[in-house]
Amino acid sequence: MAFDGSDPHPPGLAASAVKILIAGGFGVGKTTMVASVSEIPPLRTEELITELSRDVDDLTGVEGKTTTTVALDFGRITVDPQLVLYLFGTPGQDRFWFLWNELAQGAIGAVVLADTRRLDACFPAVDFFESRGIPLVIGVNRFAGAPLYTVEEVRAALDLADVPTMLCDVRDRESCKELLLLLGEHALARVAGAPPRSVLS
Amino acid sequence: MSDRGQTWFDEAAGPLVRPYAVTRGRTRADRPDLQVITLVMALHPMSEIPERGLDPEHLQILSRSLRPISIAEIASELQLPLSVVKILVGDLIGRKLLIFRSAITPDIQVIQAVINGIRRL
Numbered sequence: 001m002a003f004d005g006s007d008p009h010p011p012g013l014a015a016s017a018v019k020i021l022i023a024g025g026f027g028v029g030k031t032t033m034v035a036s037v038s039e040i041p042p043l044r045t046e047e048l049i050t051e052l053s054r055d056v057d058d059l060t061g062v063e064g065k066t067t068t069t070v071a072l073d074f075g076r077i078t079v080d081p082q083l084v085l086y087l088f089g090t091p092g093q094d095r096f097w098f099l100w101n102e103l104a105q106g107a108i109g110a111v112v113l114a115d116t117r118r119l120d121a122c123f124p125a126v127d128f129f130e131s132r133g134i135p136l137v138i139g140v141n142r143f144a145g146a147p148l149y150t151v152e153e154v155r156a157a158l159d160l161a162d163v164p165t166m167l168c169d170v171r172d173r174e175s176c177k178e179l180l181l182l183l184g185e186h187a188l189a190r191v192a193g194a195p196p197r198s199v200l201s
Numbered sequence: 202m203s204d205r206g207q208t209w210f211d212e213a214a215g216p217l218v219r220p221y222a223v224t225r226g227r228t229r230a231d232r233p234d235l236q237v238i239t240l241v242m243a244l245h246p247m248s249e250i251p252e253r254g255l256d257p258e259h260l261q262i263l264s265r266s267l268r269p270i271s272i273a274e275i276a277s278e279l280q281l282p283l284s285v286v287k288i289l290v291g292d293l294i295g296r297k298l299l300i301f302r303s304a305i306t307p308d309i310q311v312i313q314a315v316i317n318g319i320r321r322l
Contacts, residue, residue: 013302015269017238018311037322043277048284069282072237074273079318083311086238086271102236108307108315177319184316191309 015082020183021104022089023129024113025121029141029170030089031073033113036176038075038087046071049096068096072103098128109135109187111179113170116146119157126160135187139168139179223258223281224288232291234303237283240269241290241301250298258289266299 022030034042046069070090077085090097097103104110110129114122122138129136140154149157155165164186169175243266250263262275276286293299305311 013240013242013269013300015240016302016305017240017271018305018307018315019238037319043274045273045277046282048282072273072283074277076274077318077322079315083314083318084238084240084269084271085315085318086273088237088273106236106304106306108312173322177322180319181316184312184319187307188309188312188316191307191312 015084017084017086019086019088019107020180021107021110021129022087022113023110023122023125025115025118025125028113028115028121030113031091033111033139033170033176033179034073034075034087034089036170036173037077037180039078040076042073042075042089044071044073044091047100049100070097070100072097098124104129104132104134107134109137109183111183112136112138113168114138114140114154114158115143116140116149116154117143119154122158126158126163130163135183135190136163137179137183137186138163138165139170140165141168141170223256223285227288232287232294235272235287235290235301236304237271237273238304239272239290239301241266241272241275241294241299242269243267244298244300254296256289259293262286262289262293263298269302 022033024030031042049068049070073089073091075087077087079085088103110125112122112125112129126136126138138154138158138160140149140151142148151165151167154167155161158165164182166179166182168179241262243263246267247260247264250260252260258279258281261279265275265278272283272286272290275290276283279286281289290299290301294301307315
């Protein structure tokens with residue numbers, strides 16, 4: 001992938017990239033999850049989003065008051081020499097990332113993190129991905145001191161029978177890997193045309 | 202830059218160099234195919250880059266693109282909004298100084314490769 005800087009004829013750009021989104025309510029652990037599995041410390045960037053245009057490829061109107069800045073934390077996993085996976089999470093309590101259509105387009109899928117103390121905080125993200133047909137799984141993050149529920153109890157409370165759900169600890173690398181694998185298998189089943197898996201672990 | 206009787210301080214006043222100044226007033230990328238995870242790579246070593254007509258931001262992008270790098274990573278390192286970086290990267294592609302590889306649609310092979318890659322972590 002790398003090439004000698006003195007080579008006047010570098011090889012073509014053979015690598016390409018895919019993305020997975022990490023979504024959920026404020027303070028639910030999105031950036032923590034990115035950090036747990038990324039090969040680099042999470043990076044932060046931002047985008048200017050105009051509520052009027054709903055088109056972030058277009059800066060028209062950034063002079064106006066309807067512009068907001070949406071931050072984005074992301075990490076990277078080099079899957080193989082030809083394929084890089086980026087994990088994107090929107091930190092903070094911004095409502096506006098829902099205007100960011102490009103971010104969702106072409107994603108393998110989304111992990112929606114939920115907090116049992118505020119289960120309803122994950123609903124907007126769930127609705128966003130479901131309405132766009134983007135594969136999603138729910139990770140119920142185990143916060144210290146939060147009431148302990150079984151997966152079945154959480155799934156009943158969420159009333160999302162067809163969304164794979166598992167308990168997780170976003171600080172734990174293995175737990176985050178399991179969550180990403182759950183999403184990967186779910187996305188694979190969707191692409192392959194198989195019925196989505198509704199229950200796992 | 203202030204409404205009547207209103208003064209903006211610090212972050213409320215916006216960045217010192219407004220993003221659309223960096224792009225010379227352009228607000229729209231010529232290349233709608235550039236995405237957040239589009240990878241780019243420089244076609245020439247920095248010593249062979251003709252600086253004429255290039256802004257410092259262009260050169261900063263080129264110097265970071267000696268290996269494949271995403272638009273998102275460039276934007277993060279240069280602390281510029283993604284839309285601005287897309288416009289500048291579009292300039293460099295147009296001048297044949299950068300090549301790019303668009304994001305791919307995840308098919309069965311790609312998703313399987315990702316699953317295998319995550320298992321190996």
